[in-house]
Amino acid sequence: MGWTNYHTHCHFCDGEAEPEAYVQSALRQGLLALGFSSHAPLPFPTHWTMDPGRLDDYLSTIRALQKKYADKLPIFLGLEIDYIPGVISPGDARFQALGLDYIIGSVHFFGSALDGLYPTIDGTEEEFLKGINGIFKGNIRLAVESYYQNVRSMVQMSTPDIIGHLDIIKKNNKQSKYFSEDETWYRQTVSDTLTTIAESNAIVEVNTGGIARKRTDSTYPSPWILERIRELNIPITLSSDVHSPELITGLFRETATLLLDIGFTHLYVLTPTGWQPRPFSPEGVEYFI
Ligand SMILES: [Zn+2]
Ligand SMILES: [Zn+2]
Numbered sequence: 001m002g003w004t005n006y007h008t009h010c011h012f013c014d015g016e017a018e019p020e021a022y023v024q025s026a027l028r029q030g031l032l033a034l035g036f037s038s039h040a041p042l043p044f045p046t047h048w049t050m051d052p053g054r055l056d057d058y059l060s061t062i063r064a065l066q067k068k069y070a071d072k073l074p075i076f077l078g079l080e081i082d083y084i085p086g087v088i089s090p091g092d093a094r095f096q097a098l099g100l101d102y103i104i105g106s107v108h109f110f111g112s113a114l115d116g117l118y119p120t121i122d123g124t125e126e127e128f129l130k131g132i133n134g135i136f137k138g139n140i141r142l143a144v145e146s147y148y149q150n151v152r153s154m155v156q157m158s159t160p161d162i163i164g165h166l167d168i169i170k171k172n173n174k175q176s177k178y179f180s181e182d183e184t185w186y187r188q189t190v191s192d193t194l195t196t197i198a199e200s201n202a203i204v205e206v207n208t209g210g211i212a213r214k215r216t217d218s219t220y221p222s223p224w225i226l227e228r229i230r231e232l233n234i235p236i237t238l239s240s241d242v243h244s245p246e247l248i249t250g251l252f253r254e255t256a257t258l259l260l261d262i263g264f265t266h267l268y269v270l271t272p273t274g275w276q277p278r279p280f281s282p283e284g285v286e287y288f289i
Helices: 019-028 052-068 125-136 140-157 184-198 223-231 252-262
Strands: 033-039 075-082 102-106 203-207 236-239 266-271 274-281
Touching (some): 019 033, 033 102, 140 184, 184 223, 223 252, 252 274
Parallel strands (some): 033 075, 075 102, 236 266
């Protein structure tokens, strides 16, 4: 029994270390599987996504690690791919052609450009507000509903294996600064999104990255959303969205306890034969059955 993690950022995007440092840390911590998911290149420059010219090097570096550590640790090659309507999607042929082991689909951007730039949802509060004010004329509800509409479109049009940090829209909303998750309209848009997800075969990740880095007060998604996910029998996986090697299993024990309390019995793990449900405890998952 031990942990797995499929949401890992290394030097090829905004992670702190070279890929092999994560492999070595995973081995020290007794991980049973590790997946790399660098931010896929975008058609415009950012400080956190992979440079388009480095994609081939990324693919060959991870594949080489896979071979080098074949008898010690199953390693998987993935990408975290953005969804911006009409700009980039996890279903794009150029990504499908890469032979990836899996894809995390994430919405990091408000879906419209502002003066030629796409403001991020999960960047600085200043940039978040620039998006809200510039694109949605200050209407936070419209901005949040548009975010979830983009998640639904992504799931319907190009279902990724994993839906990344489902409610990342709350990242700049600590202490309910801009909206309350208790409001009827918020509950409704989340509920609509979960219905769409339940009709797909996507896995929702329970992501500890925000809470481990103290950027949020709870996991992505929030515990009340996890309760709905349980009721709808939507499959989940546990991931750390890690950017530094030591934190690969950040808050996994505490989060597993929460998930067991909610009533989850299985976490999905990626094995050489695909995504499989496995029983888990606060100590980890039963990866090898
Ligand atoms: Zn992300
Ligand atoms: Zn990520």
